[in-house]
Amino acid sequence: xxxxxNRFSGKxxxxxxxxxxxxxxxxxxxxxxxxxxxxxxxxxxxxxxxxEVKQATSGAKLYFDQVNKKGGVSGRKIRLESLDDxxxxxxxxxxxxxxxxxxxxxxLFLYRGTPTTEAVLPxxxxxxxxxxxxxxxxxxxxxxxxxxxxxxxxxxxxxxxxMIRQLSSMGLQKLGVVASEDSFGTDxxxxxxxxxxxxxxxxxTIALYKRNTVDVDDAVKxxxxxxxxxxxxxxxxxxxxxxLRQYRQQGGHxxxxxxxxxxxxxxxxxxxxxxxxxxxxxxxxxPSYATIPLIKEYHELVKGHPELVDSYPxxxxxxxxxILVEGLRKSGASPTRExxxxxxxxxxxxxxxxMAVTYSPTSRNGSNFVELTVVGRNGVVVR
Numbered sequence: 001x002x003x004x005x006n007r008f009s010g011k012x013x014x015x016x017x018x019x020x021x022x023x024x025x026x027x028x029x030x031x032x033x034x035x036x037x038x039x040x041x042x043x044x045x046x047x048x049x050x051x052e053v054k055q056a057t058s059g060a061k062l063y064f065d066q067v068n069k070k071g072g073v074s075g076r077k078i079r080l081e082s083l084d085d086x087x088x089x090x091x092x093x094x095x096x097x098x099x100x101x102x103x104x105x106x107x108l109f110l111y112r113g114t115p116t117t118e119a120v121l122p123x124x125x126x127x128x129x130x131x132x133x134x135x136x137x138x139x140x141x142x143x144x145x146x147x148x149x150x151x152x153x154x155x156x157x158x159x160x161x162x163m164i165r166q167l168s169s170m171g172l173q174k175l176g177v178v179a180s181e182d183s184f185g186t187d188x189x190x191x192x193x194x195x196x197x198x199x200x201x202x203x204x205t206i207a208l209y210k211r212n213t214v215d216v217d218d219a220v221k222x223x224x225x226x227x228x229x230x231x232x233x234x235x236x237x238x239x240x241x242x243x244l245r246q247y248r249q250q251g252g253h254x255x256x257x258x259x260x261x262x263x264x265x266x267x268x269x270x271x272x273x274x275x276x277x278x279x280x281x282x283x284x285x286x287p288s289y290a291t292i293p294l295i296k297e298y299h300e301l302v303k304g305h306p307e308l309v310d311s312y313p314x315x316x317x318x319x320x321x322x323i324l325v326e327g328l329r330k331s332g333a334s335p336t337r338e339x340x341x342x343x344x345x346x347x348x349x350x351x352x353x354x355m356a357v358t359y360s361p362t363s364r365n366g367s368n369f370v371e372l373t374v375v376g377r378n379g380v381v382v383r
Contacts, residue, residue, distance in 0.1 A: 029336045030129075031106030036077045037328065037335065040105030042095035042120075043112035043135070047087035048212050048238040051266040052313040053112050056135060057082060059308060059317030060110055062301050063325070073328045074335070081105060087112070087212050087236075089119035096120045100127055107132060107340060110320055114138040114184035115211070124148040130341055132327070133320030133366075135261070137283065138187050142365055150327075150344055150359060151366040152320050156184070157191030159259050159281040160232075162370045164195035167230055172255065175204035176228035178219045178243050180235050182211040188234040188259065204228070209235070214242040220250060230255045237267040248274050255279060263312035268379045278375040283367065285354055286381060287315040294319070294353030310381070322352055 031038035043053045061080060068077040081103045085091040092111070099105040100123070108124070108131040111117045117134045118141075124131055130148050134141060137156035141149050167175065177192055179185035189206065196204060205226035207219035216239055223231060224247065231247070231254055233240045240262050247256070257279040268275045288310050290296050298318050299309065308314040323344075328335055330343035347359045357366045376382045 029106060029334075030100070031104045032076070032335055034076070036079050037073065038103060038105050039078060039080050039324070040096070040099030040103055040108045041080060041082040041110050042085045042092050042099065042108075042116070043082065043110060044087035044116075045082070045084035048214070048236040049087060049112060049261070052237060052262070052264045053135075055264055055266075055308065055311045055313035056110060056112075056317035056320075058305070059298075059302075059311070059314030060321040061317075062305070062308075062314075063318050063321035066301060067325055073325060074333045078325070078328075080109070085116060087116060089115045092116040093119050093123065096123050100129065105129070106335070107324070107337065109133060109324060110135060110317060112136070114140070114187060115182050117141060118183060121146060121149070129337055130344075132324045132344075133316075135316065136184070137260075138184065139190070140183065140187065145362065145364050147341065147364075149364055150323075151364050152323060152357060153260070153283040153316065153366065154368050154370050155191075156188045156234075156259060157194070158368065158370050159283065160188055160191035161195045161198075162372060163232065163257055163259075163279070163281055164192065164199060164201070166372055167257075168199040168201060172230040173201045174227075174229045175201065176223040176226050176231040176254075177204045177206045178216065178223060178231070178233050178235060179206065179208055180211045180239070181208040185211075185234050192232065192234075204232075209239055209243075212236075214239045216243040216246065219243060220246045220252075223247065224250050224252055228254055230257065233258045235262070237262045237264065237270070241267065241270050244271060244274055244278075257281075260284075260312070263381070265307070265311050265379070268375055268381070275375045275379055276377065280373050280375065280381065282312060282371045282373050282381075283369055284312055284315050284319060285369070285371070286373070286383070287312060288381070292354035294355055297353060312381075319352060319355060323347075323357060326350070326352075 064078045083095040112135045114136045132150045133152040207222040209216045209219045260283045302308045327344040331339040
């Protein structure tokens with residue numbers, strides 16, 4: 001059947017049917033309807049980082065809920081579809097396929113972990129779908145740059161460099177390092193070795209443990225035997241807790257340090273008295289500092305949720321949600337995945353109220369914020 005300047009000799013009804021058959025209508029972008037935008041998430045709601053994942057997701061949902069109550073983005077409400085991958089890269093791949101094919105997600109958001117996120121990089125490229133704010137500081141998500149990954153948090157290597165610079169300035173040179181036996185551990189250890197070399201420190205004693213377990217007995221023995229001046233823990237919350245507790249029980253009294261990925265209130269509380277004096281790097285502002293506009297806004301949002309008031313993971317979820325929503329708004333009334341990518345590439349040192357992010361066609365680094373903190377009395381994190 002040819003469509004165009006056809007002559008219709010039949011009844012008007014027949015002509016209308018033919019005209020309807022011949023007309024074309026643009027296919028809607030995946031996950032976008034007249035009333036909502038679907039965002040997909042795969043993260044470890046069970047497994048060793050589960051508590052941090054739940055808090056981060058809660059912070060994001062609170063912001064999405066606020067946006068939705070005010071009419072959404074261009075009249076569309078945001079719906080977050082979250083699936084549990086148990087911190088298992090294979091399940092992350094399966095979940096991502098489900099989010100794209102069954103849930104019809106417009107964009108992906110707040111994935112957790114280095115090996116899990118690395119596992120889906122080819123899928124992002126194939127589907128041409130952006131992933132916003134993965135909760136990992138892996139160098140592999142920055143170099144080489146993936147067009148479809150928009151990082152928010154700083155690199156783990158930047159955290160490690162700041163920490164070892166501080167330790168060196170304090171005269172703490174002989175270091176012990178416990179790390180997960182996976183790409184997260186490997187990446188952070190690369191940063192450790194570079195920083196140690198830069199500051200002319202002795203080679204650290206390195207002990208590995210199997211990822212997504214709390215099997216740290218051998219690591220405790222190895223680090224204890226080396227008698228370091230300070231210990232850096234590159235691990236998720238549960239194994240970090242197990243290591244620190246066992247290390248102290250065996251007489252290890254040296255200063256202990258962690259990266260930002262375990263900066264949750266639940267983790268600090270789980271340590272009890274062992275938490276006091278723990279050094280931690282942070283890649284977001286302190287959620288207790290309400291003088292910062294971003295934190296003031298966050299505090300207004302978490303009223304009625306006291307468990308989230310001083311939660312770094314919940315703040316990360318909140319900030320990440322703000323960044324995603326700003327990208328959606330800049331995408332216009334008819335959002336597309338390509339439009340979202342282009343919109344976010346225009347974020348040049350964009351200030352979100354005390355924390356700035358930068359993207360461009362050649363960079364997906366996001367923020368370079370790194371701060372050193374310590375756990376004080378009653379589990380309060382201070383600079």
